[in-house]
Amino acid sequence: MDYQSAYFEFLCRLGDNALILGHRISEWCGHGPTLEEDIALANIALDLIGEATVWLELAAGVENKRRTANDLAMLRDAWEFRNVLLVEQPNGDFGQTIMRQYLFDAWHVLVLTALAESRELPVAAAAAKIKKEAQYHLLRSRNTVIGLGDGTPESHRRMQAALDWSYPYVGELFERDEIDHTVEQKGVVNQSANLWDHYYEEISSTLQRATLQIPAAPHSHSGGKNGQQHSEHLGHILTQLQWLQRAYPGAQW
Amino acid sequence: MYAQMIASQASDEDPKRLAAFQKRIDAGEKIEPKDWMPSEYRKTLIRQIGQHAHSEIVGQLPEGNWITRAPTLERKAILLAKVQDEAGHGLYLYCAAETLGISRDQLTEMLLDGRMKYSSIFNYPTLTWADIGAIGWLVDGAAIMNQVPLQRTSFGPYARAMIRICKEESFHQRQGFDIMMKMCNGSKEQKTMAQNALDRFWYPSLMMFGPSDSDSIHSEQSMAWKIKMNSNDELRQKFVDQTVPQANLLRLTVPDPNLKWKDKRKGYDFTMPDWDEFLAVINGNGPCNADRLSARKKAWTEGQWVRDGLQAHAKKNANIMIAAE
Numbered sequence: 269m270d271y272q273s274a275y276f277e278f279l280c281r282l283g284d285n286a287l288i289l290g291h292r293i294s295e296w297c298g299h300g301p302t303l304e305e306d307i308a309l310a311n312i313a314l315d316l317i318g319e320a321t322v323w324l325e326l327a328a329g330v331e332n333k334r335r336t337a338n339d340l341a342m343l344r345d346a347w348e349f350r351n352v353l354l355v356e357q358p359n360g361d362f363g364q365t366i367m368r369q370y371l372f373d374a375w376h377v378l379v380l381t382a383l384a385e386s387r388e389l390p391v392a393a394a395a396a397k398i399k400k401e402a403q404y405h406l407l408r409s410r411n412t413v414i415g416l417g418d419g420t421p422e423s424h425r426r427m428q429a430a431l432d433w434s435y436p437y438v439g440e441l442f443e444r445d446e447i448d449h450t451v452e453q454k455g456v457v458n459q460s461a462n463l464w465d466h467y468y469e470e471i472s473s474t475l476q477r478a479t480l481q482i483p484a485a486p487h488s489h490s491g492g493k494n495g496q497q498h499s500e501h502l503g504h505i506l507t508q509l510q511w512l513q514r515a516y517p518g519a520q521w
Numbered sequence: 522m523y524a525q526m527i528a529s530q531a532s533d534e535d536p537k538r539l540a541a542f543q544k545r546i547d548a549g550e551k552i553e554p555k556d557w558m559p560s561e562y563r564k565t566l567i568r569q570i571g572q573h574a575h576s577e578i579v580g581q582l583p584e585g586n587w588i589t590r591a592p593t594l595e596r597k598a599i600l601l602a603k604v605q606d607e608a609g610h611g612l613y614l615y616c617a618a619e620t621l622g623i624s625r626d627q628l629t630e631m632l633l634d635g636r637m638k639y640s641s642i643f644n645y646p647t648l649t650w651a652d653i654g655a656i657g658w659l660v661d662g663a664a665i666m667n668q669v670p671l672q673r674t675s676f677g678p679y680a681r682a683m684i685r686i687c688k689e690e691s692f693h694q695r696q697g698f699d700i701m702m703k704m705c706n707g708s709k710e711q712k713t714m715a716q717n718a719l720d721r722f723w724y725p726s727l728m729m730f731g732p733s734d735s736d737s738i739h740s741e742q743s744m745a746w747k748i749k750m751n752s753n754d755e756l757r758q759k760f761v762d763q764t765v766p767q768a769n770l771l772r773l774t775v776p777d778p779n780l781k782w783k784d785k786r787k788g789y790d791f792t793m794p795d796w797d798e799f800l801a802v803i804n805g806n807g808p809c810n811a812d813r814l815s816a817r818k819k820a821w822t823e824g825q826w827v828r829d830g831l832q833a834h835a836k837k838n839a840n841i842m843i844a845a846e
Binding site: 287291294295297298299300301302303304305306307310311313314317318320321324337338341342361362363412414415416418419420422423424426505508509511512513516519520521 | 819
């Protein structure tokens with residue numbers, strides 16, 4: 269695979285993760301369990317949509333086919349999306365939403381930390397900025413997971429169920445393929461081999477404080493990051509996300 | 522307005538105290554939470570600020586309805602920021618109400634069991650993207666009419682909340698108008714959507730100011746206490762006079778055959794909204810009342826375990842801290 273294509277795909281992965289998770293979180297608007305949570309969720313969704321815009325603009329520039337960030341977000345079909353399966357999973361109850369968020373945030377901060385050292389300067393600059401947001405997201409999702417895991421028997425039960433539901437989607441975050449190798453060789457990212465170790469350290473300490481059990485021998489779902497097999501949920505997200513652009517081609521909004 | 526049909530009556534407390542209180546208000550002093558105030562003043566304010574706060578919260582729903590379908594990434598970000606602002610307005614209005622001795626939870630329960638209301642406007646559906654433009658342009662425009670004078674209201678916490686809210690509302694109105702401009706300069710379908718949105722939101726926007734002064738419930742006391750700053754008709758006229766030229770600029774037609782500029786009194790003649798419809802909406806029978814309230818009830822009920830869980834955890838932590846001391 270040539271570098272330009274790999275680099276484009278790599279940026280789409282970053283952008284699509286933020287876009288699809290931002291979409292999911294935005295579904296909570298007006299329906300949160302407390303007013304403060306409602307505001308926080310809208311805030312995080314807003315950050316993620318902003319991040320998606322940054323990555324997809326970079327991707328569009330690298331691709332150089334006169335597509336814009338909006339074109340990439342609004343006019344690609346399911347097989348062209350490169351987000352991991354975790355972020356397209358349904359919101360479920362608040363527990364499932366915040367667990368998904370935590371498992372993503374913990375990974376996101378590590379990835380952005382590595383990307384902030386990128387030899388591609390636009391990537392380094394974007395990652396350094398986005399990392400600050402992601403650290404805040406992590407602080408909040410971590411505390412909420414701990415609070416609810418170690419709250420009442422009911423909140424504990426729900427958080428364990430949320431972890432059991434989400435955990436099989438964690439493995440895909442750490443899968444590496446030809447695209448990763450190609451961009452690593454060019455120094456886009458200096459992927460330290462022990463990313464997983466750092467991640468596991470973070471989540472095991474948090475989940476212990478939350479009195480939650482990491483599922484013993486999890487199976488692992490994948491197919492989102494490489495676009496080979498998304499879940500059925502993505503198509504439904506796109507019917508909303510892309511509705512106006514699809515229904516009124518070329519209109520300016 | 523966001524607070525509609527708030528009745529107020531005189532208090533039957535010590536006339537000397539009442540007179541001294543009125544003197545402070547007339548002198549333009551701010552009443553602060555720890556100051557003595559007539560019980561009716563307190564009661565009316567709780568109702569008014571509470572209704573205003575509820576309107577901000579319920580008001581998230583019609584606009585939230587379009588966040589996942591916003592047409593571009595930028596529009597989506599703007600709408601998210603706006604709806605988040607509304608929730609923030611709700612938050613500091615609840616805080617202002619709490620200084621009067623009522624909790625946010627109590628206010629929420631009164632909203633959910635129907636003892637308290639929210640603005641009639643949020644019981645209308647958002648059917649197309651143009652409705653998001655129309656809400657910003659018309660609904661936030663109408664809200665600003667009322668909220669700008671409320672920055673000078675007599676109760677300190679309410680006045681200060683209003684100052685902050687007004688700054689954000691004027692942004693909201695501009696973004697709404699900007700959406701309308703784009704659509705009115707766009708395709709035939711977009712223009713149709715824009716006109717259709719104006720057709721549906723015009724009269725409900727006029728209803729926001731409440732019934733005509735001649736039919737309005739007793740509000741002299743609120744005026745004297747500077748809780749209500751202008752009459753309903755006064756603000757409605759101001760809104761129409763400001764909005765009609767904007768509609769002309771957009772090349773949209775205000776759905777009122779009787780709309781006519783009167784040079785003599787420098788204002789428009791216009792048709793009043795259907796007050797039977799207004800009363801039906803206020804009494805729970807508008808197109809979206811059931812949806813809105815059930816969404817809020819669902820959020821509250823399904824959020825119970827989250828609130829309980831976080832509180833239980835906070836309590837455990839507090840106990841650990843005490844034990845460690």
